Amino acid sequence: MLIACLVYDAADPPAPHGAIEQVARAVSPRVTPCGRAAVVCDVSGLGRVCGPPAVVAREVLAQAAAAGLPVRLALAGTMTTAWVLAHARAGLTLGAVGTDAAMLAPLPLTHLLAITELDRHVAGVRRHTEAAVAIRTAADHRPVRRSSKSGGGSPGTSTPGDASFRSYRDRLATLERWGIDTCGALAALSRADVRARLGASGVRLHQAACGEDVVPLVPIAQAREFVDRIELEWPIEGLEPLSFVLARQCDRLARHLEQADRGAVAIRTTLTLTTRAHHVRTLALPAPIRDAKVLRTLILLDLESHPPDAGIDVVDLQLDVVPGRIVQGSLLARATPSPERVSTLLARLTALCGEGRVGSPVVLDTHDGRACGLAPFLPPSSGSTVTEPILAAEAREAMQSAAMTGFSTVTEPILAAEAGPGERAPVPAHLRRWRRPRPVQVEVARGRPAQVAWFTPHDRAMAVRACAGPWRTSGAWWDTDAAATWDRDEWDVELADGLVYRLARHRGTGAWEAEGVFD
Amino acid sequence: MASAAVRSLETLLQTRNLGSALPAMAAPPRRLATGWLAVDHRLGGGWSLGALSEVVGASSSGRTHLLLATLAQATRQGQVVALVDALDRFDPATAAAAGVCLDRVLWVRGAPVMVEQARPGVIEQAVKQAVRAGDQILRAGGFAVVALDLRDIPARCLQALPSITWLRLAQVVEPQDTVALLLADAPVGRSARGVSVLLEGRAVWQGDQVQSRRLAGFQPSWVVRSATGVTTGEASRRTAWEGAC
The missing domain is CATH 3.30.70.270 (Reverse transcriptase/Diguanylate cyclase domain)
Structure with missing residues (x-):
């Protein structure tokens, strides 16, 4: 050698x-x-x-x-x-x-x-x-x-x-x-x-x-690049004629992906406009995809949400790729949506509801109960199951612990799940949180809410039937942004109409607002 | 004599490939447990797959518990679910505490509208957007549960939708192994194989002392309505629903 x-x-x-x-x-x-x-x-x-x-x-x-x-x-x-x-x-x-x-x-x-x-x-x-x-x-x-x-x-x-x-x-x-x-x-x-x-x-x-x-x-x-470029004889106005151009390009790219056993994980679309400006969009895909129709649909849906300002002269597509997927499905497990289908669905839903409105809910690492986040929705492959009843096992363990110590740490959902059909255990109350809290006027008697009035003309003030609290919560006081800090007392309040609300009193201003209703 | 006539009629239906019209010969409906044992007992095992069902009731009646129990049940089995939240009132922390695997939930957030303060047309727009999103998710397939949360939306906005809307959703879900759930304040629409669970509840407080009192939950009562009849849940009372449905 x-x-x-x-x-x-x-x-x-x-x-x-x-x-x-x-x-x-x-x-x-x-x-x-x-x-x-x-x-x-x-x-x-x-x-x-x-x-x-x-x-x-x-x-x-x-x-x-x-x-x-x-x-x-x-x-x-x-x-x-x-x-x-x-x-x-x-x-x-x-x-x-x-x-x-x-x-x-x-x-x-x-x-x-x-x-x-x-x-x-x-x-x-x-x-x-x-x-x-x-x-x-x-x-x-x-x-x-x-x-x-x-x-x-x-x-x-x-x-x-x-x-x-x-x-x-x-x-x-x-x-x-x-x-x-x-x-x-x-x-x-x-x-x-x-x-x-x-x-x-x-x-x-x-x-x-x-x-x-x-x-x-x-x-x-040698690293292979997956790019495709079409220079048009006449500028294209609108997305419908563009879809035919994209179909040709995606077909070619899909063939190349197939030959190289690769799947696209990101699509970079660059449109050179008649104004000589470049309209660049990058789409990250939740899974490697090499289906031409799916790729074209995703690009079009994205461009529908973010259309170019002028006619299109040149269309450039560039794909980031990874090795192709080898999927071994399970005969016994229920099939989950395929990544191609999920990608298309998410693109459609994003076009319908807007950016940042579709995904998997995420509990943020904070004590502020109002905070929540959204992560990209990436469904696990079919066949992967969650460990069966973690909660039930935890519940049993906690019940045994409670029996020994006299203190119960079992959460309410677990108790309800364990209750049989003949039992009369109450079901847990879950909060439906209003993203925009509603200001309320609260009359306080002996340190506790006694009457709640909404700031709307057709709602009359209602007496408080029962309440629990206050639960004091505060945080981000170290933050320089005053809007990020919170310091409030929370109350669970049942009004005369039988509805149970979560009220919060801001300790700094003394203002009350309703954060949601229990359901 | 009558039985012979019935048998001949059944044979005739089968030769014309109309055997599925016979209720006795139709396959028993597959079900997805709600995770709420008492309700599962009343529903014969849970929600019917391939049907549009609804959960109806006022606030503070346990609707969210039934929804989260269903989502938790499905996600714990490794399935994926979708929640179309028309008014963006879903609380992830509450759901996680109820046992829902959040990474298996597709959450579609509508506009965070306060119904009482919304401008005319905003809520109608939110409802249309939610229904379209639910329709697209159902058509995509592969989800064990698709919940369309239309709670707190005034009845007039829901009634403004064409009645064919719910029929179309029912048709989309029918060939799938999916439970389509509608959550609303009043009955909206369900498919022929679906059920309406009408919930009422009252708050239960624990603790005798003022300092130790806390909200323990709701004592629910429910009425289950289906094409085959009405069954009532424990401690149920005859309510306005009886007339409404």
Whole structure:
């Protein structure tokens, strides 16, 4: 095997993103990019096409020169040798298969520090591959944002702060104190003795000095972009004619997604308008989708809510993708709505009710009972069930605890759920909360509400039949925004008409308001 | 003689593929438990799947408890549910305390309108929006429960809707394994296989001392109306509903 390592040879300006990788891909399909500034590729088969390694090296350098990139190039039998040589020597370094140790032998030991970065990239590639497999085999597929940093093995330069770098540096310092100052001298030592004295890091350095790889080269496929662009002969006004254009584009993109076994998790629609302005919309999808009709419907529904201001000249679609979903349904569990259907439904409901009005309810981490949130609705896959009656189990446990201690911590819903058909247990009262509290006038007698009057002409004041409270609650007093703070007394009040309300008295202003009704 | 005639009639219906018209031969309706054991007992196991049912009553009668118990029951079985909240009065903390798995709930929030202070037309718009949202969710399918909360909406606004509205919703839900629930202050509409649960309640307070008193809940009574008749719940009283329905 003949491995080439290409390294960008300039500190300033930094290597253009992907430029070195493009040079390598021009000569070999088996490429492992190692950050922006280095790439390792397998050029074994090029001997039959180009000739001996020297000719191959000239081809690579010609490609780099054509791209305007100053590079170092090393060809060797292993990835480690090529990497160390490319980082140690400027220009071209040619080696033959089987002469790795001899090539490295005259180099000072400090050049072995370069393998820190190589090992990190190799480990990153391995994690990336494992993560891809995990994503493909996972039963529950959630949208996974593609990240430029794959699997934690983020490319970058080794810094003295890295643990492995420090470990290698310490081992090399030890070796130099022992009088071993070249790779050849280190390679001449017994590996067992090196392990006994310097541990695993010493062994890795010994392997590098011998030009041995820890893992073989794992080629990374070129990231494929899913974009489609249509430049229209005549501007389009309105969404109906646009739907035909989008249908063509979505059909093409769906075919490409199918071929690559990918699903779209985000759609970026860019409309270039006749005013030369760009109308950009980005849609995040709850699950990977590659159905052309669904994609088109989602884009159209979004554009219905946010229409462009002028006629459309150019339509650009760009998809963010993740590996395709593999769904294993359950024969016994009830089917949940498919992600495609949920996406379309959510888009329709959002178009109907507005942004921020559709989703899953969320209880916020605050003591302010009025606070609530909305999260994206992502239905779990069919077959995943919630642990059966958590509440009933909790109830039994709490009842036993109450029987022993005399204190009941059981909540009312649980008690009601446990009550049988013949029992006369009251059902719990649940609050229906008014998002806009209603101001009321409350007459207080002996420190408790006695009469409540609404500020509407047709409602008359009503006597309080029963009440409970006050429950004092306050919070966010540390907040600089005065509107965020609250400090109030809450009362549960039953009026003469039999309805039970939650009233609150703001302690700062003394104003009363009704927050909701129990039902 | 009569039985022979009935048998021949049944055979004739079956040969014409009209066997489903025979009540005895129709499959028993599948049901979803409400989570409120006493009501389940009266309903024969719970809400009928593929039917439009309704929960009706005044405020402070236990309607929310019946709704949350149903949602909790469905979500605990791993199913997803939808709640169309016409006036945006759903309280997630209350629902979570009642055992509802919130991440399995699709919550569609209507406009937060105060009925007493709303401008003309706003409530009607909110009702139409809620009904359309409910219709779209039912058509999407896959939800175990789709609840359309129209409580606190004046009867005149609901009556302004075409009567065909509820029939269409009933038709959409009929072939599905879904419970469509309408919650309102007064009866609105239900499908032939659905039921109307009419609730009344009175508040129950616990604690003799002023300092220790708290709201324990509601003592409900209910009337269940269906196409096959009327059954009453415990402690039920003859009320205005008897005439209203």
